[in-house]
Every structure is written in structure tokens, then in C-alpha cells.
Amino acid sequence: MITKISAALLTSAVVLTTAPTATARPTASLDGVWQMDGYGTVVSLENGGRLLREYQTTSLGCLPGDVTELGKTTATVTPDGRGRARLGYAGAVGHRTLRRVAALPAACLDPHPATGPRAVFDTFWQTYAENYPFFAMKGVDWQSVRDRYRPRVTDRTTDDELFAILTKMVEPLHDGHTYVARGDCGAKPDNCFGGHREDTPFPTEELVKKIDASVTGQVGAGRLQEWGKGKISFAELPDGIGYLRLTGFVNYTDARTYEADSAELDRALDAVLTPQRVRAMRGLVLDLRLNGGGSDRLGLRVAERLTDRPYTAYLKQARNDPKDPRKFTPAEPVRVLPHRDGPVYTGPLAVLTGRLTISAGETTTQALMGRPSRPTRIGANTNGSFSDVLERRLPNGWMFGLPNEVFVEAGTGRSYDGEGIAPDVRTPVFTEEELTSGRDSALAEARKRLAGRR
Numbered sequence: 001m002i003t004k005i006s007a008a009l010l011t012s013a014v015v016l017t018t019a020p021t022a023t024a025r026p027t028a029s030l031d032g033v034w035q036m037d038g039y040g041t042v043v044s045l046e047n048g049g050r051l052l053r054e055y056q057t058t059s060l061g062c063l064p065g066d067v068t069e070l071g072k073t074t075a076t077v078t079p080d081g082r083g084r085a086r087l088g089y090a091g092a093v094g095h096r097t098l099r100r101v102a103a104l105p106a107a108c109l110d111p112h113p114a115t116g117p118r119a120v121f122d123t124f125w126q127t128y129a130e131n132y133p134f135f136a137m138k139g140v141d142w143q144s145v146r147d148r149y150r151p152r153v154t155d156r157t158t159d160d161e162l163f164a165i166l167t168k169m170v171e172p173l174h175d176g177h178t179y180v181a182r183g184d185c186g187a188k189p190d191n192c193f194g195g196h197r198e199d200t201p202f203p204t205e206e207l208v209k210k211i212d213a214s215v216t217g218q219v220g221a222g223r224l225q226e227w228g229k230g231k232i233s234f235a236e237l238p239d240g241i242g243y244l245r246l247t248g249f250v251n252y253t254d255a256r257t258y259e260a261d262s263a264e265l266d267r268a269l270d271a272v273l274t275p276q277r278v279r280a281m282r283g284l285v286l287d288l289r290l291n292g293g294g295s296d297r298l299g300l301r302v303a304e305r306l307t308d309r310p311y312t313a314y315l316k317q318a319r320n321d322p323k324d325p326r327k328f329t330p331a332e333p334v335r336v337l338p339h340r341d342g343p344v345y346t347g348p349l350a351v352l353t354g355r356l357t358i359s360a361g362e363t364t365t366q367a368l369m370g371r372p373s374r375p376t377r378i379g380a381n382t383n384g385s386f387s388d389v390l391e392r393r394l395p396n397g398w399m400f401g402l403p404n405e406v407f408v409e410a411g412t413g414r415s416y417d418g419e420g421i422a423p424d425v426r427t428p429v430f431t432e433e434e435l436t437s438g439r440d441s442a443l444a445e446a447r448k449r450l451a452g453r454r
Helices: 007-011 117-131 142-152 159-173 205-219 258-272 275-280 296-304 360-369 432-437 441-451
Strands: 032-036 041-046 051-058 061-069 076-079 084-088 096-101 179-181 192-194 225-227 232-236 241-246 283-287 311-318 332-336 349-353 376-379 389-393 399-403 405-408
Touching: 051 117, 061 389, 117 142, 117 159, 117 399, 142 159, 159 179, 159 192, 205 432, 205 441, 225 258, 232 258, 241 441, 258 296, 283 441, 296 332, 296 360, 311 360, 349 360, 349 441, 376 441
Parallel strands: 241 283, 283 349, 349 376
Antiparallel strands: 032 041, 032 096, 041 051, 051 061, 076 084, 084 096, 179 192, 179 399, 225 232, 232 241, 311 332, 311 405, 389 399
16 A cells, blocks of 8 residues: 655644555456565455455565455556556556566465564564665664664563664654554554654644644735635735645545545636636745645646646656665656646746645645746745655554655656755745744745746
């Protein structure tokens, strides 16, 4: 199972998401066992393509993943030549390559895999060793981590002790797409650990309220129209500039599906980007400063409304060598295709970002960097967490997640993981001083720059 969300927000009130469930287009020709390139996963398609079983593999063993009745969601498995197929998810971008193999690995047939503390530790460590791409960038020697913590794990290690060890192992990565969960995070936050940058604390409910109040004060009370449970908002500013704020790319409706989210986003964008407004706006501000992520595909739907020419947003690839973190699957181009069912806005655009621009908020920022009419980025660096979250089970039933992908810039091959995407114009973003004084330097700078352009 693969999700797209800042792991830190698992324990935050800002945004929660559920992962897309893999499904296949029913066809008997797809029945059999398939090895996924990267992702440490084998899948079995059964019953004429009506059932998909996932197996999570490492060199140490195999654990069963999800069992999915096909046709109940909108992801697909389609043939792609002899012995090959492609798995795609409705809310995600790119595809995963499947290669037909003769049978399941023998470890996947073990009816009684070890479930003790040492088996849990070894599975956790090995999964990171084979899939995590960023140890060198983070300055973490993963072998030394094993040498330090493995001797502390015995058959008598308690759940509390084991959970503390696992979290201490990955906390130094300061990676917003890492997490460990041993139960319901909502009911018992102490059951969950979510990684985050050292310089970016979790956005508390109090901070979010302050930010929301600041934005409302800046654009004017009563100006903001809202959609998607308040995650999408728009205001026409007195200077002829439009202000579009997106605080997430997920859970716009109670249905909590990509299809429902997509329909709600389209409804909002249809209302915002009317023919008259597209012609009249002197500029548009896109505010992603408090965007915790969600669906990359929804981010692309926004980009598609802001261009009349197709272009490459970025390239996506996954780590694909258990022993070498420098080797990846072939880079797959992800394209931005202009919206064809209504007007598009191609005028001056300012994109506001900050350290709380995370995950799909960042891939949206990255997608807009290739826009033919280049936007101006204002604020601070984004968070630096781009990958989907590769979700895994542990032998004792706990869950954990880690990134295993990179989203690279077309042409240069540059990745912005870790450092994040830097702004063109640097300003304070939601600092205590700004919030207390009633200032919003990033928005003020965007309005000043757009007011004189068209």
C-alpha cells in the first residue's frame, strides 16, 4: 500500500488521509504472480483478475499485505507487453512496472513467520536498508544504527521498549514521510511516531487557527469563498488580484475518495476560473504555505488550469536496488496537459510556499516551475519531502512507512528532497512576529509584484 501524506500529520489536526487501494482491470490474462520493480513488493492476481494479493518482501522474508477485491476502486493493472504490466493509482502520478514471475517466493508461503521482537526489529531495519534512498543525504549510517540498537532487543523486550527503539532509529532522519504506528493514532497519539524537520514543529491546532485568522485578516473578512470542507478557498482582492488558497489535496468530502475529491476540486476551480475572471485578473496568488499534501494528481489538476500548453512537470522514479541506494527505476515523465473543458489562466502567477508546504504541496510547486509563463515563488523553502509513503506491516501487526522515490527536475535531474524548493523571493512565513503584528510579508510581496503586471 502506498500513500501520499506527510507522516508528521498523522498526529496533527491539519489533515488525514487513507491510502488508495490497488485494483486491476479484470482480465484472465493477468492472473499469476508479478514482481514489482522497486517497492519491495510481489503481487498475485487471481480469479480472472478479480482479486489482488500483495506480499511485502525483503531479503529476510515476506509478509502478506492487502487483499483487494478488484473493480471496487479506480486503480488499474494493464498489460504492457510480453510478461509485463503496469499498476497505476487514481490519485497518484506515474506507474509501477510489474514483471511476471513463475511463483511466489518461498518465504511468502511460510504459514508461521516469526513474530517476536527480534523479527520485528530485523524486518524494520532491512526494509529501510533496501528501500530508503536518503541515508547519505541525511548523514545517517544505517549499519551503525543496527549495531547500536540490535543488541538491546531480546525475547523479553516489551512492546513499549520495542516501539521506543524503532522510533529512536528513524527520528534522526528528520524525514516527514517516516512513521511508526502500533494502533489508532487518533485515539492514542502516543501509539504513533511521525518524523519531521528539526526546524519545523508540528502545526498545532492553535497555530493553524492563528494562520487562518491572519489570512482572513489580510484578504478581508467575508471575501473568502470556500469549498472542500474549507481546504479550498478563493477571494477577489481589491487590487484586481485573485487569491487561491489550498491547504491540502485530500479529503474534500465525506466520501474520502480520489473521485469525490477530484469532483469537488473541479467544482471549485470552475467557480474560480470563470471566463470573465480569467480575462480580468491582473494576477493570481496560489497560497500553498499550509499544505500538508495528499494526491499529486489533484495538484496536477490545478496546474492544468494554469497553462494553455502541455509540458513536463517532473520525472518520477523509485529506488530499485536493495544494496545500492543510488540506483532507481527508469525515470517516468509526468506531464501537465491543459484543461480542455473550460478556460485556463495563463497570466502572472505568484506561488507562496514555506516549510509547511509538504509532499503533494511540494510536487505541485515543482510542477508549476515548468509552466510556460514562469511563476514567481515567494516565501521560504518547502519542506523537502516529496515521495509517496511506502507503507509496510511488521510481523507483530504494527505499521510503518518510509519514502522510496524521488521526483526530479526535467532536464537537470535535480531532486529537491531534504532542502526543499527555494523561493525566488525570500520573506518570513507565519513567524510569531508576523502573526502577532498582523503582517503577511509573503502575500504583501506577491500583491505588490502582481499589481503592476499583466
